[in-house]
Amino acid sequence: MKQPLNLNINGENRLMLVEPYYSLLDCLRDEAQLTGAKKGCDEGDCGACTVLMDGKPVTSCLVLAHSAHDAAITTIEGLAGVDGLSPVQKAFVEHGGLQCGFCIPGLIMSATGFLQDNPDPTEEDVRFAIGGNLCRCTGYQRVVEAVMAAAQEIRETR
Amino acid sequence: MTTQFKVLERNHPRVDAHDKVTGRAAYASDVYLPGMLACKLLPSTRNHARIVRLDISKAASHPGVRCVITGTDFPDIRYGSGALRDRYVMPREVVNFVGEPIAAVAADDEATAQEAIELIEVEYEDLPSVVNPLTAIGSDAATVHPELEEYEGYGFTLGHNVSTLLDADRGDVDQAFRDADVVVEDVYRSQGINQGFLEPMACVADVEANGRLVVYASTQGPYQIRAALAGVLEVPVSRIRVVPMELGGGFGAKLRLAFEAFPALLAMKTGRPVKLVNTREEVFTMNGPRLPVTNYIRSGVMRDGTITAREAYTIFDVGAYLGAGPNSGIGHGIGAYRVPNFRLRSYGVYTNKIYVGSYRASGVADMTFAVESHMDRIAHEIGMDPYDLRVKNALREGDVSVSGAVVPTNGLMETLEAIKEKIDWPRDLEDGHGVGLALCEWRSGSGPSTASISVNDDGTVSLLTGSVDISGSDTSLAAIAAEALGIPMDQVVVAKRDTDLAPYTGQSGGSRIVYSQGTAVQRAAEDTVQKLVALAAERLGVPEEALDCEDGRVYVMDNEPQGLTFAQLAAASITSRGGPIIGTASLSSMPYTPVFAAQAAEVKVDRKTGQVRLLRYIQAQDVGTPINPMAVEGQLDGGVVQGIGRALTEDQQFDPETGAVRNPSFASYLMPLAIDLPELENVLINVPAPDGPFGARAVAEPPGFGPPAAIANAVYDAVGVRIKELPLSGERVLSALNGQNADIDFDVDALRRAEGIAAD
Numbered sequence: 047m048k049q050p051l052n053l054n055i056n057g058e059n060r061l062m063l064v065e066p067y068y069s070l071l072d073c074l075r076d077e078a079q080l081t082g083a084k085k086g087c088d089e090g091d092c093g094a095c096t097v098l099m100d101g102k103p104v105t106s107c108l109v110l111a112h113s114a115h116d117a118a119i120t121t122i123e124g125l126a127g128v129d130g131l132s133p134v135q136k137a138f139v140e141h142g143g144l145q146c147g148f149c150i151p152g153l154i155m156s157a158t159g160f161l162q163d164n165p166d167p168t169e170e171d172v173r174f175a176i177g178g179n180l181c182r183c184t185g186y187q188r189v190v191e192a193v194m195a196a197a198q199e200i201r202e203t204r
Numbered sequence: 205m206t207t208q209f210k211v212l213e214r215n216h217p218r219v220d221a222h223d224k225v226t227g228r229a230a231y232a233s234d235v236y237l238p239g240m241l242a243c244k245l246l247p248s249t250r251n252h253a254r255i256v257r258l259d260i261s262k263a264a265s266h267p268g269v270r271c272v273i274t275g276t277d278f279p280d281i282r283y284g285s286g287a288l289r290d291r292y293v294m295p296r297e298v299v300n301f302v303g304e305p306i307a308a309v310a311a312d313d314e315a316t317a318q319e320a321i322e323l324i325e326v327e328y329e330d331l332p333s334v335v336n337p338l339t340a341i342g343s344d345a346a347t348v349h350p351e352l353e354e355y356e357g358y359g360f361t362l363g364h365n366v367s368t369l370l371d372a373d374r375g376d377v378d379q380a381f382r383d384a385d386v387v388v389e390d391v392y393r394s395q396g397i398n399q400g401f402l403e404p405m406a407c408v409a410d411v412e413a414n415g416r417l418v419v420y421a422s423t424q425g426p427y428q429i430r431a432a433l434a435g436v437l438e439v440p441v442s443r444i445r446v447v448p449m450e451l452g453g454g455f456g457a458k459l460r461l462a463f464e465a466f467p468a469l470l471a472m473k474t475g476r477p478v479k480l481v482n483t484r485e486e487v488f489t490m491n492g493p494r495l496p497v498t499n500y501i502r503s504g505v506m507r508d509g510t511i512t513a514r515e516a517y518t519i520f521d522v523g524a525y526l527g528a529g530p531n532s533g534i535g536h537g538i539g540a541y542r543v544p545n546f547r548l549r550s551y552g553v554y555t556n557k558i559y560v561g562s563y564r565a566s567g568v569a570d571m572t573f574a575v576e577s578h579m580d581r582i583a584h585e586i587g588m589d590p591y592d593l594r595v596k597n598a599l600r601e602g603d604v605s606v607s608g609a610v611v612p613t614n615g616l617m618e619t620l621e622a623i624k625e626k627i628d629w630p631r632d633l634e635d636g637h638g639v640g641l642a643l644c645e646w647r648s649g650s651g652p653s654t655a656s657i658s659v660n661d662d663g664t665v666s667l668l669t670g671s672v673d674i675s676g677s678d679t680s681l682a683a684i685a686a687e688a689l690g691i692p693m694d695q696v697v698v699a700k701r702d703t704d705l706a707p708y709t710g711q712s713g714g715s716r717i718v719y720s721q722g723t724a725v726q727r728a729a730e731d732t733v734q735k736l737v738a739l740a741a742e743r744l745g746v747p748e749e750a751l752d753c754e755d756g757r758v759y760v761m762d763n764e765p766q767g768l769t770f771a772q773l774a775a776a777s778i779t780s781r782g783g784p785i786i787g788t789a790s791l792s793s794m795p796y797t798p799v800f801a802a803q804a805a806e807v808k809v810d811r812k813t814g815q816v817r818l819l820r821y822i823q824a825q826d827v828g829t830p831i832n833p834m835a836v837e838g839q840l841d842g843g844v845v846q847g848i849g850r851a852l853t854e855d856q857q858f859d860p861e862t863g864a865v866r867n868p869s870f871a872s873y874l875m876p877l878a879i880d881l882p883e884l885e886n887v888l889i890n891v892p893a894p895d896g897p898f899g900a901r902a903v904a905e906p907p908g909f910g911p912p913a914a915i916a917n918a919v920y921d922a923v924g925v926r927i928k929e930l931p932l933s934g935e936r937v938l939s940a941l942n943g944q945n946a947d948i949d950f951d952v953d954a955l956r957r958a959e960g961i962a963a964d
Contacts, residue, residue, distance in 0.1 A: 067315075081234040082227020084452070086402045087484040091870035094402055122227035135225040139217045142834040145676060145842060147224030148402040148452030154225060173878040180870060182400045182453050185841030186878040188834075 052116055055080065056124025064111050070104075071095045073111035074121060082122035082151045086180070093179035096152035096159075097121045103159035105178070122151035125158065133203070134158050134196040143192030145183030153179045157193045165200045167193075211687040212898055215834035218679045219698050220450070232406035232422040232449040233481045240408065241270055243467045243480040244317035246307040246324050247490065248299035251556040251863045252333035252348070255297055255306065259325040263309060266323055268316035270474045274307045277469060279438045284526065285460050287357035288367060290349060291525040291559075293436040293465045298331070300348060300524035301558050302864035303489035305463070310470040310478050333556040335863040337521040338498060338950065340365040340555050348524065348554035367526045368552035370534040372606050375545030378961075380513035384504030388582045391948040392501065392574040393929045394912065396856030397494040399563045400846070400875050403452020404487045409467040410477040417444045417468055422451055424458045424672050425711030426703050432461035433468060447702040448672045455846075456562030459711050460527075462491055488868030492528065492561025493856050495521035497570035500952045501537070501578050504545075509588045509596045514543045516574075517952050518550040520567060523863075525559035526552060528566050535606040536571035539579070540616060540645035540800055541597040548606070549955065557863030564843065565646060565714065565905040569850060569912065573930060576642040576913030580920065590917065591629050594643050595620055599798075609796035615826030615891035616643075616800035622824035622887040623802040633921070637819075639806045640917025642910035648797040648893065648902035649716025652790075654707035655728040657685060659777070659785040663756055663770030664695040665732070669721055670709035675904055676835040677717040681725045683831050684718075684897045688729030691756045691770070707790070715902030718831060719797065722897035724789045732787025739785070740768050743776055797893045799901050801825035803844070803910035807918040814938025816852060816919055818880075823910065824887035828901030833888065836903050840886045843907025849876045851912040855931050 048063040055078060062077050071088070074080045074097070083106055086094035090108040097106045098120035125132040134157050137143065144150045153176055160167070160175035167175070172193045173186070181189060207213040223229040260272040275294040282289040295306055307324050311317035332346035339345050347364045349355070381387060408420040417439060423429050426446040434441045451458065467478035482490065497520055504513030516537035522528070537548035550567075552560075560566075583590040598620065603611045623629070623641065631639050656668045667685050671677065682696040689696075699705070709721065733753050740758035741748040744766065752761050759767025768776070777785045806820040823844055830836040853874040857866040867873050892899025912930055920926050925940035928948060939945060 065315075075234075076236075079236070080227075081230070081236075084231070084403070085233065085481070086404070087870050089484060089869060089871065091484075092402060122225075126226050131222070131225060138225050139221040142215070142217065142838050144218065144221060144224050145838055146402070146451060146453040146674070147220070147229050148231060150224050151227045169883075173881075177877050177879045180400075180402060180875060180877065182402055182455070182846070182875065183842045184838060185843075185845035185876075185884055186881060187841040187884045188838055190878060 049112065051112055053114060054118045056120060066112060068111040069107050070109040070111045070114050071106040074106060080121050080123050084148055084151060086148065093156060094149050094152040096155040096179065098155055098159050101159065101162065103156045122154060125154065132158065133199040134161065134193065137192040137196035137199065141188050141192040141195055143184065143189040149179060149181045153181065153189060157196065161197055161200055165197050167197055169194060209687055209898065211683050211693055212829060212831050213833065216679055216683055216693055216832050218676050219682055220678065229450045231403055231452050232408060232420050235408040235420045235449065237408060237410060237477040240477040240479050241310040241312065241474060242314040242317045243308055243310050243470055243478050244314065244321045245305040245466065245486065246321045248302060248304040248306050250299055250328045250330060251302045252331040253299050253328035254331060255299065255326065256329050257325065257327035258307065260307060262323040263320040266320045268312040269309060269320045270476065271310045271470050272307060272320065273469055278436060281436055281438065282355065283432060283436050284357060285528060286526060288526050289356040301556055302862050303558055305490060308466040308470060310474055335555050335557055335858065335860055337519050337553040337555050341519065341551065341553050348556055365554040366551055367522055367554055370550045372534055372548040373546065377513050377515060377545040377547045380545035381504040384512055385507045386505045386586055387502065388505065388578065388585050389502040390578050390581055390928060391950045392499045392577060393948050394497045394570040394573050395930045396496050396858065397563060397850055397854055398488060398856050398873055399455040399457040399493065401453030401455055401457060404482040404484060405462050405491055406481040407464045407467050408477055408479045409464065409471040411471050411475060415443065417472065418447065419444065419464055419468060420447045420449055421464055422458055423448050424451065424454045424674055424713055425460065426672065427670065427708050428711055429461055429464055430703050433465060436465050437468060445702055445704045451672055451674055454674055455564045456566060456713055457491060459562050459713050484870065485868045488873065489558065489865045492523065492559045494563045494566065495523050495560045497567065498948065498950060499570065499574035500950050501574050503578065503582055505582055505586060507586060509586060509593050511541060511543050511597050512545060514538050514546040516548045517955050518571065520550060520552050521555055521560065522552040523555055523557045523559040527559035528562040536568050536575065538606060539575040540599050540643045542599050542603045555863060557858050558865060564846065564908050568646065568905065569847065569909045572642065572644055572909040573912040577916050577928065580917045581926065589630060590641055591624060594641065605796065611798060612894050613891060614798055614800055615889040618889045618891065619800055619802040619824040619826055622889060623804045623822060626822050626885065626887060627804040627806065636811060636922055637808050638918040638920065638922025639804060640914045640921055642803045642914035642917065644801040644803065644906040644909040646715065646799045646902065646905040648719035648794065648799060648896060649714035650720050650794040651710035651716050652708065652792050653721040653724040654709050654790045655721065655724040655788065656707060657728045657732045657787045659732065659770060659774045661771065661774050663774055664697060665689060666697045666699050667725065668699040668701060668706050669725065670701060670706035671717050671721050672712045674712045675717065675839060676832065680718045680831040680835060681722060684722050684725045685729045687898060688726050689733060690754050715905045718900055719896045719902045720794050722900060723794060724791055726897040727789030728787045731789060732785060735782065735785045735787060736770065736773050739773050739777055739780055739782065743768060795895045797895055797901055799826060799906055801906040801910065803914050805911065805914040805918045807915060807922055809919055809922040809937060811923060811941060814934040814941060816915065816932050816937060818848060818882055818915065820882055820885065821848065822885040823907060824889055825906060826889040826891050826901060827903050828893040828896060829890060829899035830888055831900050836888065837886050839904040840907045841884050843904055844884060844911060845876050845881060847908035847911030848881065850930065851915040852931050
C-alpha cells in the first residue's frame with residue numbers, strides 16, 4: 047500500500063505516494079522521473095546510484111525511500127546551476143573522465159560529497175573516496191585526474 | 205605534439221560529455237512510456253533437461269499480469285550468433301544451462317511480474333550433462349546437442365560436442381620440431397570472464413498503431429538486432445525499427461540479440477510497451493560471458509633464440525550455444541612473431557553451462573597469456589634475455605601474418621624500445637620484486653561502413669552514421685569530418701540515429717569504428733568538398749582546378765578574396781542544378797592493418813600470503829595517428845585495467861556438477877577498483893597506418909591482452925614460480941610457492957590422433 051513520502055530533491059519539496067518497499071533509487075527513477083542515478087546492481091556493489099543524502103554520499107539502492115523522509119537529496123540533475131556545470135562535472139568533461147557514462151553520475155556524486163569534506167586531497171585519498179564506484183571503461187586514471195583538478199578549482203574559487 | 209593537422213592530434217572533450225555528466229544521457233532503462241508493462245524472466249534450474257510440464261495458468265490469472273509467454277509462443281525457428289543455428293530464442297522442449305530463460309511475464313509493475321514468475325510450475329526430466337570441456341570433447345561424454353549435425357550451418361564432423369574447429373598450418377612443422385635444438389611445451393588455462401559492463405541488459409519494445417515494432421535497445425549492433433528479431437519473430441525487417449540508446453558498456457556482450465525478443469513478443473501480444481531490465485544476477489547467469497580456455501603450446505627453438513616451429517591446440521569452452529561465433533583466437537597462436545612452421549588448432553566445445561559470449565577481442569587475451577608466458581619459458585630454457593628473444597623473433601614489415609596478409613609498415617620495434625627505456629630493462633631487483641613483459645597484436649577492424657554528410661544553411665554540417673558510439677567514436681568521427689572538410693570541430697553536428705534514419709553499418713566492435721567507419725566519414729567529407737567545389741566553380745565561373753577549399757570556404761587559388769563560404773554555397777545549392785549538398789561514402793572492407801603493443805609490469809609478491817601487488821604498469825602502443833589523444837589514452841587505460849582484473853582477481857566460477865555460475869554478483873566477481881591500481885603509464889607510438897583515416901590505427905583491443913602474461917612473468921621474476929593458470933590469486937601463488945603447482949592435464953595426443961597426426 048503506497049504511503050506519503052516527503053523528500054527535498056535538489057532544493058524542491060516533493061510529496062509522493064510510494065510503496066513501503068521502494069528503495070530511494072526506485073523512488074527517484076520511477077516516481078520522481080529523475081533517471082540520472084543508475085541501477086547497475088541494486089545490491090550496493092557498484093555505486094552507480096550514489097546520491098547525496100543530507101550532504102553525504104549514499105548508495106540509493108540500499109536506502110529505503112521512506113527512511114529518507116524529509117531528507118535533502120541531491121542527485122546528478124541538481125549539480126549544474128544556471129551558470130553551468132559544477133567544478134566536478136566540468137573537470138570530468140575536460141579531462142575525459144568518462145566513457146560510456148553509466149557509472150558517471152555515481153562517481154560525480156561520490157566525488158562531490160568527498161570534496162565538500164576534503165578539498166585538498168592526495169591522489170590516494172581520491173582513490174579511496176571513489177573506492178565504492180565501479181567503472182569498467184576508464185581504468186579510473188582520468189577520473190582521478192578529473193577529481194584532483196576539480197579539487198584545485200574548488201580551492202582556488204573559495 | 206607538433207602536428208600537420210588542424211583538428212586531429214588534439215584533445216577534444218566527448219561530444220556527449222555534457223549529457224553524461226548531467227545525468228541527461230538516456231540509456232534503455234531510462235525509457236519510460238505511457239502504459240508501459242514490466243517484464244520478468246523465469247530461469248531454468250537444470251543444466252540439461254526436458255521440460256515435461258510448464259504450467260503458466262496461475263501466473264496468467266494473477267492480478268496485474270497481462271501476458272505470459274513460453275518457448276512455444278515463438279515461431280519454431282532456430283537461430284545462431286554466427287552461421288551455426290544451434291538455439292531457440294527461448295527453449296521449446298530442452299534446456300541446456302542453469303539460468304536459461306524459459307518463460308517471460310508482462311505485468312503492471314516489476315513486483316507483480318516477479319510474483320507471477322514464482323507462480324509458474326515447471327517439471328523437468330533430467331538428461332545426461334557435461335560441464336568440463338576437456339571431458340566433453342571425449343567420445344564417451346554426454347551429448348549437449350544430439351541433433352547438432354542437422355542444424356543449419358554445421359560444417360564439422362569431428363566430435364559430438366565440437367561446434368567448430370579452426371585450423372591454420374604453414375611449412376613442415378614436424379620436421380622443424382625434429383631439427384630444433386630445444387623444444388618447450390606448456391599447458392595454460394585461463395578462467396571465465398564476465399564483460400562487467402555497468403549497464404545491465406535493458407530493452408523497451410513498443411508496437412505502433414500501424415503494427416510496426418519499435419525496440420529501444422542497449423546494443424552495439426542495431427541492424428544486427430533488427431535482422432535477428434525479424435528472424436525469430438517472423439516479422440519483415442522493414443516492420444522493425446531499432447533505436448540504439450546510449451550504451452552503458454558492452455565490450456562485445458551487446459553485439460547480438462540478447463533478450464529483446466521477449467519484450468518484443470509481449471508488446472506484440474498486449475499492444476502495450478514492455479520493458480525488460482536485467483538484474484545484475486541475471487546479467488551474470490543469463491547472458492554469455494567468456495568461458496575457460498585451455499591452451500596447449502609447444503615450440504621448437506634454435507640455440508640462438510630463433511623460433512622455428514609452433515604447435516598450439518586450444519580448447520574454447522563455448523557452453524550451451526555458440527554465442528560468440530567461431531572464436532578469434534586461432535590467428536594468435538604465434539603471437540607477434542615470425543614463425544616459419546606452425547600447426548594451430550582451436551576447438552569450440554559445447555558444455556551444459558551458460559553459452560559463451562564475446563568480449564573485447566574474444567579469445568585473444570587467453571592466447572596472449574599462453575603465448576607470452578611461453579616466450580618467457582623459452583627464454584629461460586635457452587638462457588636468453590626475454591626482451592632479446594622477443595626482438596629477435598618479432599614480425600617485421602614484409603613478413604606474412606597467419607592469415608597470409610603481408611605485414612605493412614608498423615611501430616612494433618618502437619613499442620618494444622619504448623618499454624625497455626621506460627622500465628629500464630633489464631632490472632636486477634631484490635627478492636620479491638619483479639618485472640615482466642608482454643607483446644600484443646591485433647588488427648584494425650573491418651566491415652561494412654557508411655556515412656552521410658549534409659551541409660546546413662549556416663555552413664555547418666550534420667554527420668550521419670549508423671554506428672553506435674561505444675568508445676568515444678562519435679567524437680573521433682566528428683574530428684575526422686572536421687579535418688577533412690577544413691572546419692572546426694564545433695561545426696560538425698553528430699546526428700542521433702536509428703535503423704530507419706541512418707544507412708546500414710556493421711556492429712561497433714573489434715576496434716573497427718574509427719578505422720573503417722572513420723574512413724567512410726573521411727570519404728564522405730571528401731565527396732562533400734568535391735560537390736562544394738563543383739558548385740563554387742559554377743557560381744564563380746572558374747574551372748574546378750582553379751579552386752581550393754580551406755577554413756569553411758572555397759576560393760580561387762590565384763585570387764583568395766574571390767570565393768564563397770560553405771554558408772553561401774549552402775544557400776546557393778537550394779536553387780542549383782545539383783540541389784542541396786550531401787556527401788556520402790560506403791565501403792565493405794579495409795586492408796589488413798596490424799596493431800602492436802608492448803607492455804611491462806612491475807610487481808611485489810608477498811611470500812607469506814602469495815599476494816601480488818602491482819606497482820607499475822606501462823604500455824606502449826602503435827596507435828598510428830591519434831585522432832583524439834585523450835580518447836586514445838582513455839581506451840588504453842580502460843583496456844589495460846580490464847586485463848589487470850583478468851590477471852589478478854576476476855574469476856567467473858562454475859559449479860562442476862551443474863555448470864551454474866557460482867559468483868553472480870559484483871561482490872563475488874571482483875573487478876578492479878580505483879584503490880587496486882597504480883598510476884597507469886602510456887606511451888603512444890605514432891607510425892601512421894598506410895590505410896585508415898589520416899593514418900589512424902585501431903586502439904581498443906590490445907591493451908587488455910598483455911597484463912596476465914606480463915604480470916605472470918613479473919611474478920616469476922620476483923619469486924621464481926611459473927603460474928600457468930589464471931587468475932594469479934594470492935591462494936594460487938602461495939600454493940606455487942609451497943611447491944603445489946601441478947601442471948595442467950591435457951591429452952593433446954588424442955586430438956592429434958583424431959586428425960591422423962602421429963604423436964611424438
